[in-house]
Each structure stands twice: as structure tokens, then as C-alpha cells.
Amino acid sequence: MKGVLDVKAGSGYDDDLASRYHFPSRYLKDMERLVGDWVVLRRPRDGSGEIAYFATATVQSIEVDRSRDGHYYANLGHFLPFERE
Numbered sequence: 001m002k003g004v005l006d007v008k009a010g011s012g013y014d015d016d017l018a019s020r021y022h023f024p025s026r027y028l029k030d031m032e033r034l035v036g037d038w039v040v041l042r043r044p045r046d047g048s049g050e051i052a053y054f055a056t057a058t059v060q061s062i063e064v065d066r067s068r069d070g071h072y073y074a075n076l077g078h079f080l081p082f083e084r085e
Contacts, residue, residue, distance in 0.1 A: 002037040003030070003059075005074075006044045014065070014073075017041060017055065021074040022065065031074050034059040038078075043085075052085040 005021050013022035021041075023031060041055045057076040065071040 003034045003039040004053075005039050005041050007041055008044055014068075017076075018079045019076055021059075021076060023072055023074065025070045025072065028062070028072060031059065031062055031072065034074070035061060053082065054085045055079060055081040 007015055007017060007021070014020075015022050036059065038056055038058050040053055041057065043052045043054060045051055057079040060075045060077040063073050063075065065073055
């Protein structure tokens with residue numbers, strides 16, 4: 001595992017966790033380093049104060065978000081939810 005991707009409900013990002021992770025350009029260099037590697041997906045602290053690691057996936061490629069300037073998509077593959085968070 002080379003990275004951890006934070007996913008928060010209601011964040012305003014256009015994530016589809018089984019297939020893509022949406023992020024701003026300030027993370028582009030870090031995300032490019034993850035292409036071809038496994039990552040862990042987690043929910044950061046929310047109202048309950050609990051952090052939850054809930055799945056793993058590979059970062060397949062990066063593409064520009066054509067509808068939102070300065071944003072990108074990391075295309076995910078091999079999405080595997082954990083049995084327990």
C-alpha cells in the first residue's frame with residue numbers, strides 16, 4: 001500500500017468509490033505517484049469521531065475533470081471492500 005485516500009460523504013467531490021476518486025490539482029503529483037499501486041480508502045472523522053478504513057483499490061490512471069477546472073479523477077480498479085471497517 002502506498003497511499004490512503006480520504007472519502008467524506010457530502011464533501012462536494014464527484015467520487016464513485018468503486019471506480020473513481022475526485023481530487024483538486026494540489027494533490028496531482030502525489031496521486032501520479034500512486035498510479036499502478038494499491039491504496040486504502042478511509043472515512044475521516046465525522047460526527048461520531050471515528051476513522052474507518054473500509055476498502056482497498058488500485059489507482060489505474062489519472063484524467064482531467066473536464067467539467068471542473070483544476071480537478072482530476074483517479075480511475076480505480078480492483079475495488080475490494082473490507083468485511084469489517
